[in-house]
Amino acid sequence: MKKTMKKLTTLLAAAALTFTLAGCSNSSAEGADSGGEAESVEWPATKNIEIICPANAGSGTDGVCRALASHWGKMFPDHNFTVINDASGGYTVAYEKGRNSDTDGSTILVGTPSMLITYYFGVYDHLVTDPEEFQIINCIKLESDMAAVCVKADSPYETLDDLVEAAKENPNSISVGTGSGNIVYAGTVNIENALGCTFRKVDGADNNERITNLLGGFNDWAYLTPQVADQYVQTGDIRILAYADNQRSVNYPDIPCFEELGYPLSYQVPTGYILCANPGLSEEMAEAISSTLPGLKDDSMWKTLLNTTFKGGSWEYEEREEGIQTVKDMQIFCDDLGLGV
Template sequence: MTFRSGLAALFTAASLIAAPATADTYPERAVEFIVPWSPGGGSDTLMRLVANNVQPFLGAEMPVINMPGVGGTVGLGGGAPPRAADGYTISQVHEGLLVATETGITDLAWDDFDPIALMTASPQYLVAGKSDNYSNFEEFVTYAKAHPGEISMGVTLAGVPHLHAAMIEQAFGLEFKYVGYEGTGERVRALVGGNLDVAIGDISSSKQFVDNGDLTFLAVGATDRVDAAPDVPTFKELGQDLELNVTRGIVMPKGAPQEVRDTLEAALQEMAQDPTYIEQTNNAGADVGFRGQEDYRAYLSKLDETVKSLSSVLAP
């Protein structure tokens, strides 16, 4: 009887270990947060703010593991060991994954994961250098239509800025001459130096030059006007419902229990309303733009359709 009782206890313990997490027990340990980019970049900075603030709301620590490589796809599983769909591993994605999928950089796709929450949004701007031909977006469109292929547009080729520029082209019937730069800072410096006509930029890299008159914000890809640049119209105001953001969101390996996903979503939503977290995110140059599972999935699905429609433009 003692042997049988011991064996029964062993099987019971094993089944408890193997049992999936539930809302009543999750999380029982730290949740590993894979950020598929190098330390110090925008994604790393913003996601560490999530990790540093979430414990009071989730009840568990969230250590960040940087796993960069191949345009942010290694850490998502493109070459990394597979992770269990148990809620104890999460990852960060942004629009770059959709571009990487469509341009053949990776076989991974956004819907290989369960979206949990979109956390931050960094609105992107159409920024212009000094020009005698246009001073606002309407004049820019008129000039660009009259000079197809002549406007030089600074982007990261086959990257998110390229996607955003192509979305503007498609929406307003324009044709740009693309010039590739590795990062936003390089593009903005080229614009200030007169080597470009326009570029895709953000407020942290461009506002100082706008304030001193070297550059002009023609339009912003936010859903509403941005407090830091209240005079800049949105693309929606200008006639096209375009969202040009670099968003950072959290996903899980596909198949995690729904109650686990709901628990994490609820914790992140509560944290997204915390004044300290909001202030830290704003100071890092981004807005808190929380969207839960359904809204985040809808955003990614709509964006994926747009990226597919622009695949020929984005091809490296």
């Protein structure tokens, strides 16, 4: 049964403060001058900053965390930025590290939409959009490829119609790796709604696990982005039946999309990385950290990430208010999809 939503309070109050970044120094925050100007807030205020990554090394989330560490390390060379990977407890251990961290900006959690989905499924009791639970710093909303329906090269399912027909004849028997209560699960539910059938959802929380289970014959299809599946397509091990969007991928235009195959999707699965921290982190400090993000687009590690893991992807900085709304839109997606029911 879906958990009762906590009543959300209004987040954004206009702040008439001037924020100053400590580019290459360790100096402390400057006080207000004699003219009565508002006190400026600097970040980082401490020597060591931990970036909590709720995923294993080598994952897309890990790549984003390391690109942030690279960017911030160049921006603040007198400070140490360390990525801490922790995928235990269905990622909830990492969530708790971020939620219960110090309030000085020394710990930043880089979450994903799975933070919301674990809440809806009762796996995690704390809602990221509740200001009493987390302080949202901003959201890095990537524009990148959606997932695709992938099968083993020798699969009996030659087309998406073949897969749908088999699933309708035998509900909950055609297997797909999703994990429990994560964004892949939500994306699969979105696909089921479009196709009008149900699949048997089994373990497959990360790309490596889903690929291994598909190639090993344990799963009938896999939820993978085209760029992740591409190397296996090139070696003749995987075939892509359809791109799970209502228009073709710009990067893989030869893959037919759901809508043209007669299965329009009602929702686009949200993507983005939620930068958040202890709810006691001040609005001023959250704004100061957010204001360091624009230069990320120029970092070499970030550019490499967009050319590999998120091939052909793009990102433009959003003001903090827009970023918070992006996270709220993720919550609307969960509501509309009926997750956790």
